[in-house]
Amino acid sequence: MASKKIGKATIKFTNPPVIAGTGTIVGPMEGRGPLADDFDVALPDMTCGEKTAERSERKLLEQAAQIALERSSVDKSMVDYYIAGDLLNQIISASFSARQLAIPFLGVYGACSTCAMGTALGGMILDGGFANYVLVACSSHYQAAERQFRYPIELNIKHKTTSQYTVTGAGALVLASSGEGPRVTWATTGKVIDLGVKDQCNLGAAMAPAAADTFLRHVADTGHAPDTYDLILTGDLGSLGSELFKALVKDAGCNLQGNYNDCGLMIFDTKTQRVGAGGSGCACSAVVTFGHVLKQMERGKLKKVLLIATGALLSPLSFQQGESIPGVGHAIVIER
């Protein structure tokens, strides 16, 4: 029983799901960032021609899903499950896009860790023999997230230096039970960890302990030395959170060297773009991984990558009620 279960919520896929195609779409800020060339579409403005930020986000998600389906040459009628999530209340971007796509829908919420959680779940559904194709997608939108979690952008509130800038964009990928392409080989599901951080302008600090816990459990369960990965990537810890992550991991005897980076630090030029501590949002780790990382694999620059996508599981209400911010980190391994 449970032969694919390696450790505490670490699994090794016996028939690793194939990434048949991806779709990434970003807003104008991200389109001026260092990874711009690796995204399928960079929009000239944030509206997508829609009247509200929420409708724009939904359109981003639908378009990313459409691109992923086209790139993988998989008709949506062949897709068994659509797994999606976003940051908005009641994940309306995901649910409304599921109405459009008409694929049986599994809605997930993992905040900015959604892309890794969805990919792990999709992989289990495929490797378990329950499906041939699964579409995984997630989205975020700066304006929609700001007005939900912080302030309406019209107020032009100055961001703190520890704040992160929500990525406008969406990432989607089609996972297949067979075929050619990079594969998802391992997954480690995260525990929710909360060391008492209450500052919603410092989510990196709130998420770092969960990322470190998942990373350390992953390397212990798999027996993989950190240097077996060409790249170890945290979801969106930003500048402060990634330093904390490295320190926590170092305390446990693991000194991360040149093969570590953070999606939130990669998507923007944090020196010239005014993004505080870096990027965040469901789209951050999704577009960096599904766009940039997979293109680097195509180019032969990367072979084996560990992504630990991180999420801060607060709500505006939990914050107002004085609760601290629980964090989570979900890990997947992609190999070519």
Added chain:
Amino acid sequence: MASKKIGKATIKFTNPPVIAGTGTIVGPMEGRGPLADDFDVALPDMTCGEKTAERSERKLLEQAAQIALERSSVDKSMVDYYIAGDLLNQIISASFSARQLAIPFLGVYGACSTCAMGTALGGMILDGGFANYVLVACSSHYQAAERQFRYPIELNIKHKTTSQYTVTGAGALVLASSGEGPRVTWATTGKVIDLGVKDQCNLGAAMAPAAADTFLRHVADTGHAPDTYDLILTGDLGSLGSELFKALVKDAGCNLQGNYNDCGLMIFDTKTQRVGAGGSGCACSAVVTFGHVLKQMERGKLKKVLLIATGALLSPLSFQQGESIPGVGHAIVIER
């Protein structure tokens, strides 16, 4: 490949997950309802000794999970995954309970369909060989839901007759890859369907088409005649929604007779309790199924039950922006 895949998102478990134990807890209204004796705990008030409705809901969820673990004699350290969701923004009840439980966490959002979606996902993880034990749970709280989706209860707004009354409670179940007990044998994942209903005080009408779609797909995929089930149960369509469901299903040539009921109609006495069109909320189908239905199975009164748990995937914001209400229905079969 995909031998357990029977039709479009209908699956047959080859090693059907066993329901090793359940936990159900409800508020005072539900404790005066017709199913009161079948719940593990009925609370004298809605607070659980907490200051806010949101904290009370979280406590309900944690207690239901605790009871399910005790009843199944499974220590939480043995549980591989905790799958949970609720109605609140960013599913804070689920996420905060996951912090308490410290079990690797998969957060899901399916509104009131969560119990069936979580059970289906947990079943796939077990039958796929990725885990030995999965804990599935969900919750809702009348006061927390009212103030988030409608009005603060202090305003004492009169409910419409088509409105449903959110169940205060939580349901949890431990699924195991082996052992004795009732088993989850089939699952059909729902598509998101929206026929344009915009009345948030008539969610039953918004969800009925999705429930009918899932039901008809389920019987077509499985070849099960509706009378092979001792009970066909919709999630929480209420009086109006369940009439619509029956009419839609009849249009497709399937005349449901005495073996059909709706969780929202069962949990309250809709004649004497002032609950509008019936009960709703994630806890509604969860406590009726995990509590009442499984106890009826123990008593030998039911052998094979089809649950189609339904969810209305609106948010307060999507409603304010004039969007219609997408619905979803997820089906599972439980057999003893």
